[in-house]
Amino acid sequence: MSVPVVSRRREVSGGSARSLLTTLLGEYVLPAERPVWTSTLVESLALFDVEEKAARQALSRTAAEGWLESDRVGRRVRWTLTSAGRHLLAEGAGRIYGFGSGAQEWDGRWLVVLVSVPETLRDLRHKLRTRLTWAGFGSPTAGVWITPHLSAEADAKLILDELDLSSQAMSYLATYGALGSERAMVERAWNLADVGARYQSFVDEFSAMRPTTPDGFLRAQTLLVHEWRRFPFLDPQLPAELLPAKWSGTTATDLFNELHLRWRTRAQERWSELAGD
Template sequence: MSGPVVSRRREVGNGSARSLLTTLLGEFVLPTNHPVWTSTLVDVLALCGVEEKAARQALARTAAEGWLRSDRVGRRVRWTLTDPGRRLLAEGAGRIYGFGSGAHEWDGRWLVVLVSVPETMRDLRHKLRTRLTWAGFGSPTAGVWITPHLSAEADAKLILDELDLSSQAMSYLAHYGALGSERAMVERAWNLTEVGARYQEFVDRFSDMAPSTPDEVLVAQTVLVHEWRRFPFLDPQLPAELLPPKWSGTTATTLFNDLHVRWRTRAQDRWSEMVPD
């Protein structure tokens, strides 16, 4: 069986049972690596509004994808992260907690990738666009992909190799020239208005949230991380000088970090209470 994979739909989609389960696994199961009973996961997902049937289906599908393995103890079943599942969740945790909008130093250089796919090859064009966008690239004009993150060239090469497009591509590093406007190029390459609106929705939702009971804190922490883990896939993480003024991503980043620290201990304590030996 092939190893587990990260699905963009799971990362940026709505609060599906499988997506919420992934959040629980990364936030609470990964740090301890203790086996967890089906009943515990079902109960916590229920607190988050997931029905039991959907929760059990999410467990089965996540296991089928290679993230979890099950052990039967009498009539009960407990779940343990597989080694590939732990690795992917650890990579995801690093991406989530190391992410911060506008917090990147930049030397002014761009990585530019040139690659064209005929319009008749619509499926291949869609795959290329989806995967380069997911990797943080923007396209100011057809066949041209840009990013201020020079290290992303390795990601681009991997994508192009897998799509059998490397032989048709070119890449180079460059400073923006005298023609046109660098900011206008950024506006064509990325829809920062939409990303900024998503950040503002996050701020509006969580800035006044004040959970009090242990269950409320557990749910608040879960939903906080669940909503935040979408942003590394939505935000190209441009340097501050390329962002619009009063960028809501900066406010959202500060809010996430503050709330995550504020709720973490109480949420972990409540999780531990719900994970019996």
């Protein structure tokens, strides 16, 4: 059995059929622990204006990545999550539902990673920046990467090993000293204004959403989770004392938890109807 291919870019991509399919698999298929018909997935994706051809292509490509396997029952095809697919989706669900901006306790220490890549190796520099950024690191100045999450050192080591840069890197734990401003360092390392604006857009969109029909609840719940999936990769999840005042991420976290609970039963009921349960 092939190992599923997953990338953080695909996990947070906005409107692709495959990204929406991943949300459906994680929100409805994974908890149900039973196969799902092609028609169920095609009809569900149609709620988001995904055409049947694109839906079937998304299924085929997701299966090719090792997330799904199919079998025939008469003239119909049903899909089952592979063991590796279940593992990745369960891991993603834990990340999504356990995520809360500003909720982490912090002992004041920073993980600092020093790694320098020559300007002439631009492609390698770009890969390093992209990978460390997706892992939650920020860079206040060239060659310096920081995070308040000390456990992220394992992620950094994996990235540096894969890019063959470990021998050129150093890491250490530190508290901020007397020079300069810790908050100014944070502002240079991360674009919190952009993240905050994205959170506010999430709040504006979903606080105004009022589903009333079975399809409406299914669509609203799926969109809620689909949009929320972005934030664990966009937000470095800094401790509350490092965040701007009236951080919109706190409001967004509360709204997500409230709406997910409020809409869940009606959305699951509609999914069960489509699935023929």
